Amino acid sequence: MSTTNEGSGAVAAKVEAKLIPIHVMGKRYEVPESLTIMKAIEYAGYKYIRGCGCRGGVCGACSTVYRKPGDYKIYTGLACQTVVEPEMYLTQLPFYPALRTTYEFSELEGKPEEIFELYPELFRCVACNACTKVCPMDVEVLDYISALKRGDIKAAAEISFDCIQCGLCASRCFAEMPQYHIAQLARRINGAYLTPRAEHLKTMVANIEAGRFAEGLNELKAMDTDTLKKTYQERELEPATAGDDWTPKDTRYL
Amino acid sequence: MSISYYPGCTLKTKAKNLETSALAAMAELGIEVEELPRWNCCGAVYSLADDDLIHIIAPVRDLIRVKERGHDTVITLCSMCYNTLARANDLMKHDEEKRKTINMFMDEEPDYAGEVRVVHLLDYLRDDYGWDKLKEKVKVPLAGLTVGPYYGCTLLRPREVALDRPDKPTLFNEFMAALGATVVDFPMGTECCGSYQVLGNPDAALKVSYDILNDANQHNIEALALTCPLCDYNLGRRQNLMRDKFEGVPEIPVYYFTQLLAVALGLSPEVCHFELNRESAIGLLKDKNFLKEVPA
Numbered sequence: 001m002s003t004t005n006e007g008s009g010a011v012a013a014k015v016e017a018k019l020i021p022i023h024v025m026g027k028r029y030e031v032p033e034s035l036t037i038m039k040a041i042e043y044a045g046y047k048y049i050r051g052c053g054c055r056g057g058v059c060g061a062c063s064t065v066y067r068k069p070g071d072y073k074i075y076t077g078l079a080c081q082t083v084v085e086p087e088m089y090l091t092q093l094p095f096y097p098a099l100r101t102t103y104e105f106s107e108l109e110g111k112p113e114e115i116f117e118l119y120p121e122l123f124r125c126v127a128c129n130a131c132t133k134v135c136p137m138d139v140e141v142l143d144y145i146s147a148l149k150r151g152d153i154k155a156a157a158e159i160s161f162d163c164i165q166c167g168l169c170a171s172r173c174f175a176e177m178p179q180y181h182i183a184q185l186a187r188r189i190n191g192a193y194l195t196p197r198a199e200h201l202k203t204m205v206a207n208i209e210a211g212r213f214a215e216g217l218n219e220l221k222a223m224d225t226d227t228l229k230k231t232y233q234e235r236e237l238e239p240a241t242a243g244d245d246w247t248p249k250d251t252r253y254l
Numbered sequence: 255m256s257i258s259y260y261p262g263c264t265l266k267t268k269a270k271n272l273e274t275s276a277l278a279a280m281a282e283l284g285i286e287v288e289e290l291p292r293w294n295c296c297g298a299v300y301s302l303a304d305d306d307l308i309h310i311i312a313p314v315r316d317l318i319r320v321k322e323r324g325h326d327t328v329i330t331l332c333s334m335c336y337n338t339l340a341r342a343n344d345l346m347k348h349d350e351e352k353r354k355t356i357n358m359f360m361d362e363e364p365d366y367a368g369e370v371r372v373v374h375l376l377d378y379l380r381d382d383y384g385w386d387k388l389k390e391k392v393k394v395p396l397a398g399l400t401v402g403p404y405y406g407c408t409l410l411r412p413r414e415v416a417l418d419r420p421d422k423p424t425l426f427n428e429f430m431a432a433l434g435a436t437v438v439d440f441p442m443g444t445e446c447c448g449s450y451q452v453l454g455n456p457d458a459a460l461k462v463s464y465d466i467l468n469d470a471n472q473h474n475i476e477a478l479a480l481t482c483p484l485c486d487y488n489l490g491r492r493q494n495l496m497r498d499k500f501e502g503v504p505e506i507p508v509y510y511f512t513q514l515l516a517v518a519l520g521l522s523p524e525v526c527h528f529e530l531n532r533e534s535a536i537g538l539l540k541d542k543n544f545l546k547e548v549p550a
Contacts, residue, residue, distance in 0.1 A: 112267060127294040127312035133362055146294035150263035174308070 020086040031084055037064050038079040041092075051094030057081040060164030063136055066090035076136045076168055096167035098178035103185075110193030112151030119182045122149055124175030131169035131179055137162045141169045141179050148186060156183060157190030213253055258325040258370075259287035260316060262335035263295050269332070269483035269510070271527035276331045276375060276512035278525035283383065283391055287329055290319050296338040299450065307356055313342035314356055318363045320370045327371045329378055331512065333482040337408035340372040340415035374409065376425055376481065376511065377417045385432045393520030394544050395434025401514070402475035403427050403437060404466070405444045406485045420444070429511065430479060433518040442469040447488040457499075463488045464496045464503065471504035477538060478508045486510065490532050507535040517544050 017032035022040060029044040038052060053061035062079035069087045079092055101118045108114050116122060122145065131141035139162050147155035160183035169179040207213070223231065236248050247254065265273040280287055293316050301309035316339060320328045330336040346353050347368025357365045373381075379388055403426035410420040418425040423444065430437045445466060448459030466489060470478060480486060490508035497503045513526040513535075523545050528536040539545050 125295065125312075126297070126308050127315050128308065129311075129315070129360070129362065140292075142294060143292055146292075149295050150261075150266040152266065 020084065022084050022087070023089040025091050026089070033084065033086075035084055036080055037066075037077065037082050037084055037090060038062055040084045041079065051092050052080070055080045058164055060166035061094055062092060063094070063166035063168050064090055064092050065134075065168070074134060074172075076134050078136050078164075078166075093166075093168065093171060096171040098167055098170040098181060100178060100181040105188060105192070108189065110153070110189040112148070112153060115148060115153070115182065115185060115189075118185065119177070121175055121177045122182065124177065125149065126174055128174045130172040130174060134168045134172045136166060136168060137164055139163050144183055144186070145177070145179060148182065153186050153189050154194050156186040157194075160187065216253060256323075256325045256327075257285070257287045258320040258323055258328040259289045260293055260296070260320075260328050260330050260335060260339065261289060262330070262332040264483040265332060269486065269530070271530040272331055272483060272486075272510040272512055275510060275516040275521075275526045278521050279512055279515045279519055280375070282516075282519045282521060283388070285329075285378070285383065288323070288325075290316070290323065290328075292319050296335045296342075298334050298338060300338045300341045307352060307359075310342050310345060310352075310356060311360065313339045314346060314366060315360065315363065317343055317346070317368075317370050317372070318360075318366050321364070321366060325370070327373060327378075330372065330374050331481070333374065333406060333408040334484065336372065336374040337415060341412075343368050343370065343372050344414050372415075374417060374481070376409070376429055379429060380425060385428055388429075388432045392433055392518045394518055396430075396514060396518050396542075396544060397434050397436075399435045399538075399542055399544070400438055400474060400476040401430050401435040402440050402443060402470045402473065402478050403430050404447075404470075404478045404480040404485060404489065404508075406480060406482050407444075407446050407449070409481060410444060426479070426481075426511070430514070433514060435514070438473050438475050440469050440473040440475060442466045447482075447485045449484055449488070452484075452488055452492075459488060460492060460496060460499060463492060464500050467493070467496070467504060467506055470506060475506065477535075478506055479511045479514055480508060481511055493532065505532075505534050507532050507538050509535060 017034050019030040020033045021028055021030055023029075024041055024044060024046070029040070031040040031043050035043060038048075038055065042048070051062055053059035057078050057080060060078075064077050064079045064082065066075050066077070066088045067073070068075065068085060103118055125142075125145050127142060127146070129142045131145070132139070132143070135141055140159055144156040144159040147153075147159060160180075163180055163183055165180050165184065167180055170177065173179065220228065220231075236250070238246060238248070261273055277287075294312055296316060297309055297312045300313075317328070328339065330339060346356065346366055353367060360366075379385070405423055405426055409425075410416045410418060410423055413420060417423075427437045427439065442465060446462060447466060448462040451462075452459040467478075478489060480489070486508055493503060493505065509531065513528070513531070516526050517523070517539060523536065523539075528539075536545075
């Protein structure tokens with residue numbers, strides 16, 4: 001992050017909302033009350049070059065830690081999703097160092113013991129629950145760690161599904177674990193080994209390999225840019241209200 | 255009847271044979287239990303440092319989960335889980351100052367003051383179910399099987415959570431007798447198997463386990479029954495290692511108490527997962543004609 005005054009005056013002039021005080025990394029700023037933390041930080045004159053990604057609450061880049069006056073609790077949120085509150089003290093934590101072990105995924109068999117060997121620190125967990133309390137996505141982190149300790153990779157993958165890899169769990173962990181990396185491995189194993197294969201996918205791949213779609217692809221490849229654009233714009237779309245029995249006019253590739 | 259069931263991590267992996275046989279047996283006996291939908295590792299070993307409260311958090315959290323279900327009793331199968339949960343419960347019930355500290359630390363959970371009763375299946379069968387009722391349910395009495403009940407440490411020590419007199423327990427004997435087995439007490443039945451010393455000092459652990467087996471053998475015990483996955487590891491799985499190290503190591507099959515219960519109730523051997531025991535385990539039961547059906 002860097003500070004800049006560029007354009008901040010112009011933005012301020014347009015905003016008519018009530019101003020409230022917030023403290024960014026210990027420094028007090030007055031910002032419009034309805035802004036998200038991210039907008040407020042920008043309003044205050046900072047310019048994001050890191051610690052900001054999708055601005056849509058899914059990328060996990062803008063995790064923020066804050067406290068409120070007279071309250072001992074630690075609060076967290078994604079800066080792009082959380083609205084400012086008066087007198088909040090905040091800092092962003094775009095990254096938190098956490099050990100991610102390396103492994104050759106194709107050599108794994110998907111057994112719990114493999115996770116135990118890659119991340120033995122799992123067994124340092126004391127169930128203090130600090131990870132769950134700090135998660136901005138309300139993932140039950142302790143529950144998936146507990147599931148992994150008893151070898152239930154599937155449960156761990158499902159419980160951790162909403163994880164956005166922000167790393168706040170690791171920042172608070174009494175056992176110094178990289179929970180989010182362990183959960184990612186669990187989800188990979190679940191996807192590759194524990195979830196039933198989609199049978200229709202096998203048929204589709206076989207069809208592709210047998211050249212079922214070659215003609216159409218070659219046709220597209222041979223088009224000049226304008227024809228390609230025109231073809232794209234005039235393509236037949238499945239209507240939003242179409243029933244299960246809807247079929248396109250061109251049935252060559254079904 | 256509303257009883258929570260706390261399995262413990264090992265029963266979901268290495269000691270599945272303890273869990274599956276117990277669940278089948280409890281169902282047969284009409285003991286309705288519900289596995290806690292959320293639970294964490296109990297910590298396995300209760301911390302002895304007086305001010306080490308962080309290691310009490312895990313078992314207390316599990317007890318809170320039981321309370322949240324509206325259940326007044328939680329049943330355990332693994333003796334280490336029993337011990338850890340029961341001692342944490344005891345602390346929350348009796349130590350006002352530590353209770354306050356722990357409740358304050360766990361401010362995201364409801365307060366807890368030891369309201370839940372922690373039992374092991376063995377004392378539940380004795381106190382709530384009753385030996386007489388159990389005897390009535392036995393379809394295949396284990397007649398002619400000479401069993402040594404191996405109590406180990408954590409069912410009997412410390413006194414506050416002991417399921418029986420620590421110096422001369424009879425609970426496990428009574429259980430085996432109810433199943434129709436010939437029960438033989440042996441002096442080392444309440445000695446430690448070596449426990450987690452197997453990690454730091456494997457040779458010393460092996461010696462203790464060997465002494466126990468040897469003692470059982472000298473008392474003409476054919477099989478050991480026990481309640482703990484770690485005891486099973488030390489006394490059962492490590493018998494082959496003992497053979498490399500010591501002379502005249504007897505082959506003694508080791509069973510979880512729930513496996514013998516399931517067999518005596520006439521349940522299919524499949525619920526016992528004998529493939530996780532020593533090879534001799536299923537062999538002995540076959541020889542005695544106890545098995546309802548022998549899996550291919």
